[in-house]
Amino acid sequence: MKEKRENTRLHYATIVVGGGQAGLSVSYYLQKHGINHVVFEKNRIGHSWRHDRWDSFCLVTPNWQCRLPDFPYQGDDPQGFMLKHEIVEYVEAFAKKVNPPIMEGVSVNRVWRGKNGVLHVVTSNGEFxxxxxxxxxxxxxxxxxxxxxxxxxKHITQLHSVDYRNPDQLPDGEVLVVGSGQSGVQLMEDLHLAGRKVHLAVGSAPRSPRMYRGRETTEWLYDLGFYDLTIDKHPLGDAAKHKTNHYLTGRGGGHEIDLRKFALEGVKLYGSMANISGSKLEFLPDLTKNLDDADEVYVSIRNDIDRYIAAHNIDAPVEPPFRKVWQPEFDPTAIDADRENITSIVWAIGFRPNYRWIELPAFDGRGFPQFDRGISNVDGLYFIGLPWLHTWGSGRFLGIADDAQYLAGIIEGRLAVKDMA
Known part of the structure; x- marks a missing residue:
């Protein structure tokens, strides 16, 4: 596949913005329908996996869940967890199979609708x-x-998780990681295993078992139908789209993360970050609650699996009840970074989308796209690759194929109706 294909037309039936696994999956199904299209990728295929992850990054879901369209994981470790370079290789191999009509190094700067109803896409390589x-x-x-x-x-270094690569990147001294989602706890562990003294501001993220009753938890959840749970059936409805994922890790073959155990090993825990005033770091008094809430979700997952095992009369080993191995004596609300010798802070509190370049009324008051299974309320505009696009599996390697196939089918049907008009 060429690094960059030159454009040979100005109008396409479909333009796909983004050449990651989601955009490539859409291209795969558009080709099956014979729909002329182009994919614009501002960087290079696999860029975010290659450049926006830390050195020890790996998937938190096992390799068997890597099921891009007609391209399942074919390695010899389905229960393992791909490392960063292996993820890049998997996505690049999928791109080679798809052979999409892609233009790499082309950014999209504006999407708008002309008076004739046609969508205009302004790129660094011209307008289409x-x-x-x-x-x-x-x-x-x-x-x-x-x-x-x-x-x-200024003497305290701070960076976002997207810029973190390894412990040696940070100056000598102790490190505060802010955020206990998947990135935050994995960076905390990365630093802790390297022998760094780590502080962690614990947020409201839930946690999950890794292995339970003789089996990897995601296998149980797959059998229970959790990954097929649709957003309209979720108790929180659309609010689920903005909830933080359960934390656990695939590092070293995969294991669960119990922050209480890390506290016993010397990691200092605080509640949610609240403010900074000079070297004074302030926290909400919610450490105990956040730890308890994460454990409550952890136990509820175990209980769901227990009920499934009982209902299906499955022979599975019994495990002892969960118990808390550590409890904070109080919820600390402030520390002095200089006194604690904290010389760096890593922000791991997530990202927000930027769709300001899309000049169409497809977003809510917070700038998030509104859609039903990826179909927006704006005629001809679609989204894919987002959490809870349709199911809990959406946005993951496991669920992208279904979402892409559905959208390509919708587009094919609408083009057919247009041709008949």
Whole structure:
């Protein structure tokens, strides 16, 4: 596949913005329908996996869940967890199979609708028009760093998780990681295993078992139908789209993460970050609650599996009840970074999307796209690769194929109706 294909037309039936696994999957099914299209990728295929992850990064879901369209994981370790370079190789191999009509190194700067109803796509390589536009850029555009971070003294290094690579990158001294989602706890462990003294501001993220009753938990959840749970059936409804994922890790063959155990090993835990005033770091008094809430979700997953085993009369080993191995004596609300010798802060509190370049009324008041199974309320505009696009599996290697196939089918049907008109 060429690094960059030159454009030979100005109008396409469909333009796909983003050449990651989601955009490539859409292209795969558009080709099956014979729909002329182009994929614009501002960087290079596999860029975010290659450049926006830390050195020891690996998947938190096992390799058997890597099921891009007609391209399942074919290695010899289905229960393992791909390392960063292996993920890049998997995505690049899929791209080679798809052989998409892609233009790499082309950024999309504006999407708007002309008076004739056609969608206009303005790129760094010229302007194009399309009947349909699929946005496959993901929602990780702008790293979140709170405004009060600006008051941190200059002698304390701070960076976002997207820029973290390894412990040696940070100056000598202790490190505060802010955020206990998947990235936060994995970076905390990365630093802890390297012998660094680590502090962790614990948020409201839930946690999950890794192995339970003789089997990997995601296998149980797959059998229970959790990955097929649709957003309309979720108790929280659309609010589930903004909930943090359960934390666990695939590192070293995979294991669960119990922050209480890390506290016993010397990691200092605090509640949610609240403010910074000079070298004074302030936290909400919610450490105990956040640990308890994460454990409550952890236990509820175990209970769901227990009920499934009982209902299906499955012979599975019994495990002892969960118990807390550590409890904070109090919820600390402030520390002095200089006194604690904290010389760096790593922000791991997520990202927010940036869709300001899409000049169409497809977003809510917070700038998040509104859609039903990826179909927006704007005629001809679609989204893919986002959490809970349709199911809990959406946005993952496991669920992208179904989402892409569905959208390509919708586009094919609408083009057919247009041709008949």
């Amino acid at each position: 028009t399309a009947d349909h536009v699929v946005i496959a850029t993901g929602g990780y555009d702008i790293p979140i760093v709170p405004d009060y971070a600006h008051s941190l003294p």
